[in-house]
């Protein structure tokens with residue numbers, strides 16, 4: 736579960752998110768679409784606690800991510816608290832962000848050992864299972880640089896899953912891939928979404944993927960959700976003029 740409650744995020748004088756409210760239910764797959772610069776990645780960065788909000792509160796799994804109660808008041812959470820909470824949230828990035836000097840296996844075991852306290856054996860058993868799941872059972876000892884972009888992205892997905900996240904954030908995960916590798920990665924994510932109870936929040940320009948996999952699509956513009964609906968509804972009969980304009984532009988570009 737994810738909940739944004741009256742969230743404001745500014746960079747200097749530039750207000751990126753304005754009193755933003757939305758909820759993603761447990762196990763739901765929600766996709767954020769909208770024009771460049773509208774604040775979609777900022778939402779993911781806030782959930783990764785890479786940025787601080789200026790007002791409001793964010794909740795993950797029913798607990799507040801950004802604030803703690805002290806003497807009956809909400810105060811911004813400290814770094815130690817944020818580190819704890821961050822463990823429940825996985826993210827897969829556009830650029831894979833694998834550790835280049837580690838084998839594929841170690842890419843998957845490093846964080847579970849360090850942050851979750853798993854033994855090396857436990858972490859390796861989990862990693863081996865996940866590499867099988869993403870179709871890379873034979874690449875455990877390979878180094879990321881020897882893999883294709885699609886394979887590297889599969890490793891990044893497996894690495895995120897190795898932390899058993901409650902929430903998985905996807906940020907344009909296919910943008911850096913060669914076109915022929917996109918479908919395989921999207922199919923993998925679709926299968927994971929269908930077979931786990933992970934809550935997904937996804938930013939993508941792949942409208943077909945958004946249509947295929949999402950329970951709900953949120954159209955975002957200038958720091959606000961201007962329309963949200965199941966994909967069948969939003970893509971076929973968008974009600975907001977900005978959504979219609981955006982979808983037309985996306986189709987024209989394709």
Ligand SMILES: Nc1ncnc2c1ncn2[C@@H]1O[C@H](COP(=O)(O)OP(=O)(O)OP(=O)(O)O)[C@@H](O)[C@H]1O
Pocket residue numbers: 746751769770771772773774775776777778
């Ligand atoms: N670190 C930063 N410092 C200053 N401004 C920033 C910073 N990060 C983002 N912004 C600004 O915040 C706004 C929202 O950016 P964000 O990356 O969230 O948009 P987006 O909707 O994800 O765009 P895109 O689809 O192009 O990735 C933009 O105007 C951007 O220039």
